[in-house]
Amino acid sequence: MRLLVHRNWFHQTVTRTDGRKRGQHPWIGVVLVALFAAPAGAAVHPVPLDAKTDAAKCLECHDDKSKGKSVHSAMAAGCLSCHQIRVNKDITRVVLITATPSNLCFTCHADKKAADIKGTVHPPAVRDCLACHDPHSSDNKNQLVKPESGEQKENLCLSCHKTGLNVPEKGSRHAALDMGCDTCHLTHKTGEEPTMENRFHLTKAAPALCLDCHDAKDADLQKAHQNQPFATANCVECHDAHQSAAPKLMAKFQHPPFESKSCDMCHAPAKDGKVVLTQADAKSLCVTCHDDKAKLIDSSKVQHPGAMGDCTDCHSPHASNEPGLPKTDGVSICLGCHSDIGDLGKKAVHHQPAFVQGCATCHTPHGGDIDHLLRAKGNALCLECHGPDSVPLRDDAAHLLTIFNGTVRLPDDYFSKNKVAILPLRFGLGHPVEYHPVSDVMDPTNQAKVMTPLSCLSCHQSHASGASDLLVKDQTNNMAFCDNCHKNRLNMKQTISPEK
Numbered sequence: 001m002r003l004l005v006h007r008n009w010f011h012q013t014v015t016r017t018d019g020r021k022r023g024q025h026p027w028i029g030v031v032l033v034a035l036f037a038a039p040a041g042a043a044v045h046p047v048p049l050d051a052k053t054d055a056a057k058c059l060e061c062h063d064d065k066s067k068g069k070s071v072h073s074a075m076a077a078g079c080l081s082c083h084q085i086r087v088n089k090d091i092t093r094v095v096l097i098t099a100t101p102s103n104l105c106f107t108c109h110a111d112k113k114a115a116d117i118k119g120t121v122h123p124p125a126v127r128d129c130l131a132c133h134d135p136h137s138s139d140n141k142n143q144l145v146k147p148e149s150g151e152q153k154e155n156l157c158l159s160c161h162k163t164g165l166n167v168p169e170k171g172s173r174h175a176a177l178d179m180g181c182d183t184c185h186l187t188h189k190t191g192e193e194p195t196m197e198n199r200f201h202l203t204k205a206a207p208a209l210c211l212d213c214h215d216a217k218d219a220d221l222q223k224a225h226q227n228q229p230f231a232t233a234n235c236v237e238c239h240d241a242h243q244s245a246a247p248k249l250m251a252k253f254q255h256p257p258f259e260s261k262s263c264d265m266c267h268a269p270a271k272d273g274k275v276v277l278t279q280a281d282a283k284s285l286c287v288t289c290h291d292d293k294a295k296l297i298d299s300s301k302v303q304h305p306g307a308m309g310d311c312t313d314c315h316s317p318h319a320s321n322e323p324g325l326p327k328t329d330g331v332s333i334c335l336g337c338h339s340d341i342g343d344l345g346k347k348a349v350h351h352q353p354a355f356v357q358g359c360a361t362c363h364t365p366h367g368g369d370i371d372h373l374l375r376a377k378g379n380a381l382c383l384e385c386h387g388p389d390s391v392p393l394r395d396d397a398a399h400l401l402t403i404f405n406g407t408v409r410l411p412d413d414y415f416s417k418n419k420v421a422i423l424p425l426r427f428g429l430g431h432p433v434e435y436h437p438v439s440d441v442m443d444p445t446n447q448a449k450v451m452t453p454l455s456c457l458s459c460h461q462s463h464a465s466g467a468s469d470l471l472v473k474d475q476t477n478n479m480a481f482c483d484n485c486h487k488n489r490l491n492m493k494q495t496i497s498p499e500k
Contacts (some may be wrong), residue, residue, distance in 0.1 A: 068137030149180030251319035300367025330358020
């Protein structure tokens with residue numbers, strides 16, 4: 001039933017469309033007008049205004065908006081540089097001059113517009129400036145709604161990030177956290193190159209950032225590093241910058257010789273301030289223990305050129321927060337060479353293994369026997385995670401799950417945290433609807449002949465898409481997509497090959 005609102009300043013009467021009164025209340029009209037008549041964010045102004053009211057009039061009531069340690073420079077231009085007054089009969093609303101707050105911000109702060117920025121943008125900065133900033137004034141720098149330091153309740157960053165709040169009993173926490181997150185981070189810092197500095201919005205790259213506080217000449221620090229030169233090393237290859245389950249902020253996964261402090265297995269005493277290895281080069285050193293990898297690299301039918309170089313091009317010889325000890329995360333380590341895949345990251349929807357967990361979830365990084373270095377052929381690759389018979393093996397001691405016969409290690413909460421879809425398949429049928437096949441449809445008169453070629457990749461993209469469900473050609477999940485194969489909606493069994 002539609003409600004009509006008859007309003008004057010002191011009294012409102014709500015009337016049904018059949019003319020009968022439904023009741024009276026001094027404020028119900030304001031509420032109903034705000035809910036049903038006003039556009040989003042355009043609540044009724046409590047005092048009637050003239051459409052030509054100037055900013056000085058606003059400050060008679062909103063004087064607090066112009067006070068504080070950090071006042072928005074736009075305040076000097078007057079309230080009507082951002083707001084407009086709309087009067088419809090005797091109802092006044094004050095609205096923004098743009099459809100959304102972020103669009104208003106971008107009229108002056110165009111350099112912060114995520115759509116035009118290449119690189120990793122801090123998620124709230126994509127479309128929600130007011131999550132962090134007060135648009136008028138604040139007692140914090142840059143008009144932040146809260147400071148970037150302090151305990152959880154008063155720390156803006158800890159509203160979203162729980163870093164440093166739940167350190168294990170025998171773990172460690174970086175003291176720099178108490179200095180404030182802005183000690184190391186600039187939340188709007190971005191860059192086209194996928195460096196650690198750009199991806200994590202750091203004020204500067206390691207080790208320069210670390211050496212602002214830690215003196216490389218400190219005797220205790222040198223002793224802790226076995227008198228090996230470390231001033232030019234990337235500190236975050238071995239240490240977690242925030243917190244760790246181990247002492248000394250050590251990374252989650254450590255190379256056994258490093259963990260046991262058996263440095264002399266790989267290192268000779270430093271000479272002239274430079275690292276000296278016990279073998280001629282890093283690869284020669286690595287294969288003294290990892291000769292199985294060397295044989296795999298050399299004998300694979302499909303070889304990975306990147307793996308044929310120096311092992312330390314990709315791996316940290318000491319520690320990493322990722323299984324397998326990649327020097328950075330399991331995605332960035334590959335995108336340094338595979339920029340074409342990096343470009344796909346600009347699409348709206350990402351396949352979690354490809355852009356979060358790591359490329360090695362699906363690909364063998366050292367070499368293999370299957371095209372594109374895939375871990376399995378055809379649908380078997382996808383069904384390792386999404387199939388009804390998928391049974392990841394649990395390694396409780398390491399808090400990991402393993403798939404592909406133990407060759408891929410995942411966090412123990414991987415499937416639950418990422419809500420991995422398990423398809424209800426029986427006899428190769430059942431997705432996306434009951435009895436729909438997911439693999440080649442054979443000719444009923446000749447079971448050796450494929451009538452309709454079909455695989456997961458007939459409908460889905462493996463890395464990213466512009467729409468949900470990773471559908472091919474960035475298409476939307478609707479009947480129009482089904483029409484690509486099912487041209488006759490009156491007979492859905494009549495199909496054409498998706499390749500045609």
